[in-house]
Amino acid sequence: MKQISTLIASLTFSILFFEKSIGLNLSIFTVLTIILLAIYNPSTFKSRITLLHALAYLITAVVVFVNHSVLSILTNCAAFLSLVGSVSKSNTSVYIRWLNGTYTTIASFFHRNFQVDNHEKVNWKKDIDVMHWAKLIGIPLIFIITFVLLYKNGNPLFNDLVSKIHLNFINLQWLLFSALGYYLFNNITKPVQVEPATSLDLKTTNTLLKSEKISEEKLKKEKQLGTTLLALLNVLIVLYIITDVIYITSTNTVSAPDLSNQVHSGINTLIASIIIAIIIILYFFRGHLNFYSKNRTLKNLTYLWIILNIVLVVLIVLKNHNYITSFGLTYKRIGVHVFIILTLFGLLTTYLKVLHIKNLTFLFRINAQVAFIVLITLSVINWDSTITTYNLEQARSFDIDYLIDLSDRNAVILHEKKNTIRISQTEKNRIETKYTNYVNNLMQLDWQEFYYELYTMKIKK
Amino acid sequence: MNIPENLSKSCLLAALIFWLIIGSDDFESDMIPFIFLSLIPIFVCVMIVILGTICPIFWIASSTTFNNKQIFKTYFPYYTILTFTICLFGIIISNFDIYMIAFFTSAYITTNQSWVWFTKEKHK
Known part of the structure; x- marks a missing residue:
């Protein structure tokens, strides 16, 4: 039954996509994929995460039909990989779902030769039988075709006879395309996992754990270094913000190159500042300082540093907005706003990391999730x-x-x-x-x- | 590792896939000599790719405590994702030219199957 449904799906795949551009077919493919995944993996479809992914995938299908943009098609592909990854192992991080989804989609067939996890070991004897049948049919077929084509040139009567055979009704490309569809559906209906990445991810929690003891003296020195550095950086960023505010309010720059220069140099400053800020914070709060009883000043300076970076972000928003109202929207200017949104989330999650003593994995997990949601949201807009x-x-x-x-x-x-x-x-x-x-x-x-x-x-x- | 056997099987598989795709678009009996001649460049390509990208992984990893299945399980996913990306990129930048589709598809399937043959070869 399952083989037949995969076969029907692969033929539908050919009908939908063979020599066609993207449109309604991708939306139908989405529905077909969700149905097939649900048939093959009913237990995983009871999980809330998988259902949410299926819903997100369905939304992107509607968006492809309505907006028909490259972004919506790419988002649909990302949602597809995410759903397949979720069916493969639902309670993993988003990036592990993407990894599992990609691996399942492109190479599950090859992986299943070696299901190392015992429950689906390969049947060697069955494999040999398949090979035997392939040889039995394939090799004579190849040689017969070769010799028929050779004899065609040797004898006009034979050539006439062969010429009368019309196989035009068989479109080999269409069949190969169906085989591709079969390969795809066969892969996704039996999801596999990338190991040890998946099991490692499942083992890793979001909370930073207190490790072995470290001398109080060493901690004190590290805290002093962190406090001094962050205090100086805070002073510097305050100075920068003050001068920037004065510049924005006192000058009436209206020329496009000037505004463009302001925004782009501001963005470069922002990128450098945010990356360095996050690296510094992650360095000082990588371990023991999180649990040090006298870390209050350092933590407060970190929060202040994050807030001041957010102010920097707001200033860039103002400049970019000014630029847009004067000279209109472009993809680059929208890109600046998107980057600002992502930066804001990056800063907020760094704040949460310090506040709730979380580890680096927490940052990767939550930010990857945010990036995925932002991508889906952006694709909704034409x-x-x-x-x-x-x-x-x-x-x-x-x-x-x-x-x-x-x-x-x-x-x-x-x-x-x-x-x-x-x-x-x-x-x-x-x-x-x-x-x-x-x-x-x-x-x-x-x-x-x-x-x-x-x-x-x-x-x- | 039985490299000659793997190379021969991979070469035949690559040639089969390559000409199957080319033949699906346009096939004439004049092309038959080229099919046999093409085995030489296909063998060279297969040899370079397998000896240059798959064998080193097995040589390096088998010096540790890994057996063939563990090597496959650990490294194959990243290898296949990387090769798939390269092949897809190649097909897209060639503007879906049939020869490029045939070349990259056969390269992708052959390298993957070569991994399977190497892994099945012996069980430590």
Whole structure:
């Protein structure tokens, strides 16, 4: 029964994806994968984590259909790997799920030759039988085909006879593609784990444990070093923030290169500052100092350092926002905001690490989870459309070439607004060409490649 | 480690996959001599990849207390993820050219199967 369902799934895979671009097919594939995984692994699907991953995967499928962006497709792939990894071992860290998901998807077939964990040992005899049958069918087939093709050139009558045989109804590429689908479904329905990474991850807790004793004198010296360093760094960052605030409030810079320079140099400062800040904090709070009774000052200075870094982040947000309102949205400027969000989470989790005496694994686990959630959230937004609408309606100035060069997903908006904005005739023509090409492409799509915008356009028509 | 046997089997497997994919796109009887000739460069490629990337792992790891299955279990996942990434990247940057698809697919499957053959070879 299970073999038949895998076979049906692989044929469906070919129908959905063979010589087709991404669209409705990826959404259907998502549903198919979830059903198949649930059939093969009913026990793991009772776990709340696996169900959440399945839900996230389903959401990304809807997003692919609605937004049809590269980001949404990539997020769908990440969610797929995450779900497969979760079915493989649900209570592991996110990055171990990705590792297990990737390994299961691409090489579970090869791994299952050596199920070292005893419960699914390989049946050597059965393997030999498979090889024997493969040889029995494969080798004569290869030689017969070879000789038929050779004899074709030697005898015109034989050539005529062979030419009458039409195997056009068999599309070998389609069959190979189905074999790829079978390989994929066969892999994911029997998940495997990367060892010893998985078992090590399961053993590792989030809490830092008190290790062997260390001399009070050594701890005291380390605390003194940490306190001095953090105090000086706090003074320095306060000075930087004060000068930065004065600069922002006193200058009326409006030129794009100046603002761009401010934001980018600010970002570089931020990256360096945050990375060094986290490394310093992790160094001092790597072990014994967490449990030292006289670490109050050091901890307070650390909290202050984190807060001041957050202030630095806010300043960058202001600069970037200023930049966006003046010259419009671009992917780079959105990227700055995304980086800021991730940085904020990084700082907050570092704060939690120090406060609750957590280890480095805690930081990796929670931040990987945050990155995954941020990725899913970002994929929900149709960025090309958002950028175009914002730039044309709200920004003080915009770069029309940049908007035309974006993907086709803003073609309709540009076409609708081309007569309401001040642009040259050449640019209007470029928009018209982009729109015409887009509509023509949409009309040529097969049902597997459909996406939401096609339906909305049909309704409008 | 029976390297000659592994190399011969891998070479045949790689040739089979490579020509199966090429043949699925376009096959003419004129290509038959090339199939046999192609065994030479395929063997060279297979030899370089297996001797350069798989054998060293077995040689280094078997000097420890690891047996073949443990070597496979520990190192194969990372090897396969890395080779898959390289092969996928190669296929994408070639803009899905059929020859590149055939080359990278056969390389990926052959190296993986070679690992399996090395691991099955002897049981310490």
